[in-house]
Amino acid sequence: MKFVDEAEIRVEAGNGGKGCLSFRREKYVERGGPDGGDGGDGGSVYIQADPSLNTLVDFRFQPQYRAKSGASGQPRNCTGAGGDDLLVRVPMGTSVIDVNTEELIADLNNELPVMVVKGGFHGMGNTRFKSSTNRAPRKTTKGTLGEVRVLQLQLRLVADVGLLGFPNAGKSTLIRSVSAAKPKVADYPFTTLVPNLGVISLGMERSFVMADIPGLIEGASEGAGLGFRFLKHLSRTRLLLHMVDALPADGSDPATNAKKIIHELEKFSPTLAAKERWLVINKVDLIDAETLNALKKELRENLSWDKEILEISAINNGGCDHLCKALMESIELHRQRLVEDEEYLAAEREKESGMAFEIRRSIEHSKLARRDSDEEILDDEDLD
Ligand SMILES: Nc1nc2c(ncn2[C@@H]2O[C@H](COP(=O)(O)OP(=O)(O)OP(=O)(O)O)[C@@H](O)[C@H]2O)c(=O)[nH]1
Ligand SMILES: [Mg+2]
Numbered sequence: 001m002k003f004v005d006e007a008e009i010r011v012e013a014g015n016g017g018k019g020c021l022s023f024r025r026e027k028y029v030e031r032g033g034p035d036g037g038d039g040g041d042g043g044s045v046y047i048q049a050d051p052s053l054n055t056l057v058d059f060r061f062q063p064q065y066r067a068k069s070g071a072s073g074q075p076r077n078c079t080g081a082g083g084d085d086l087l088v089r090v091p092m093g094t095s096v097i098d099v100n101t102e103e104l105i106a107d108l109n110n111e112l113p114v115m116v117v118k119g120g121f122h123g124m125g126n127t128r129f130k131s132s133t134n135r136a137p138r139k140t141t142k143g144t145l146g147e148v149r150v151l152q153l154q155l156r157l158v159a160d161v162g163l164l165g166f167p168n169a170g171k172s173t174l175i176r177s178v179s180a181a182k183p184k185v186a187d188y189p190f191t192t193l194v195p196n197l198g199v200i201s202l203g204m205e206r207s208f209v210m211a212d213i214p215g216l217i218e219g220a221s222e223g224a225g226l227g228f229r230f231l232k233h234l235s236r237t238r239l240l241l242h243m244v245d246a247l248p249a250d251g252s253d254p255a256t257n258a259k260k261i262i263h264e265l266e267k268f269s270p271t272l273a274a275k276e277r278w279l280v281i282n283k284v285d286l287i288d289a290e291t292l293n294a295l296k297k298e299l300r301e302n303l304s305w306d307k308e309i310l311e312i313s314a315i316n317n318g319g320c321d322h323l324c325k326a327l328m329e330s331i332e333l334h335r336q337r338l339v340e341d342e343e344y345l346a347a348e349r350e351k352e353s354g355m356a357f358e359i360r361r362s363i364e365h366s367k368l369a370r371r372d373s374d375e376e377i378l379d380d381e382d383l384d
Helices: 057-063 173-180 229-234 254-268 287-302 319-338 342-383
Strands: 006-012 044-049 063-064 086-091 094-098 104-107 115-119 150-155 161-163 196-201 209-210 237-244 276-284 310-311
Touching: 006 057, 006 115, 044 094, 044 104, 063 086, 063 287, 086 094, 086 150, 094 310, 094 342, 104 115, 104 342, 115 150, 150 342, 161 229, 161 254, 173 196, 173 209, 196 319, 209 319, 229 254, 229 342, 237 254, 237 319, 254 287, 254 342, 276 287, 287 310, 287 319, 310 319
Parallel strands: 006 063, 044 086, 161 209, 161 237, 237 276, 276 310
Antiparallel strands: 006 150, 044 115, 094 104, 094 150, 196 209
16 A cells, blocks of 8 residues: 555535525414524534554546535525535544644544534524514524635654664565564665554553654655655654664765755754664674774764664574663653643644644755755756
């Protein structure tokens, strides 16, 4: 299935049904009085997260959603039927943003439905307007119109750990060796083109989800490589695992590469850059102890890193068990705090929502940068 993580849709609520103008007409009943019923309310549109979905691809083909309008009122004081509500299902972790007002309407991380446009209120039948002074009113009202909105859906995967690193660092290799997920691994950059999720299980009810996203390179913010739009999938994670290739195939310096990644991350979203991050050197099987120590020293200096630096060899599963155990413990602690500490939960949610805006801004900015550079290329061709 195609992986699509952004879509724009138009949602329209139903209009309220109009009130009826009618008088009671019956044999032997003279001047029966008004009996026009009210219209029905228009249906509203709700959006709900569905854990069984994982892409927004359907919204590319079906971008319009309209709830039913309320029926008109009928004689004999019959109220018109209300329009049915419409439920739009999206993957878990979808943010819903109003394109015109830039308001974040919902950040769907549970299965509660959220109303995005409200149906119109029903019109009144002429019965409503009878009074002691006006016993045959001819007044009715129309229903109000349903709301209409253009929404941007932004899917950010829900995972506990997000992998960050240059292409070829061995991110997919790690996920293959510790989980049942089998993303493609190859010795060329950009093997991974869409995010993959893997479940790492450490026994009964002890598991976490790791997200593998396409590699990042310098200038990603300006659209280089696959750009940095996939970085948004790291925003709902508990922590980031920054993988550093100990011996890059292109001969580049591992510590310089690591610094470039952090730089791109900060450009993308300061909140994401401030998230807890672990540093892991991969492919330690390719270097000797001395080179490893020198690399660690260089990383500490270049990144001003004073925390632990882990070492693994993803391809042989070396150090991976230790890494996964440490990750699991940290995640369990986090999960416990989310349940016990309401303030912590609220702060985490707020950070996640705040990132939706930073991400939107960065992605718009990078789209513009890419468009500008395309235009430059066109201009050059025009001159030829
Ligand atoms: N020697 C050695 N090679 C490794 C190790 N881990 C990964 N590799 C190799 O490095 C290459 C790249 O691995 P991938 O897992 O595809 O790298 P990636 O980070 O997912 O790369 P992209 O998907 O392109 O971003 C492959 O040829 C792997 O076999 C390791 O621990 N040791
Ligand atoms: Mg990969």
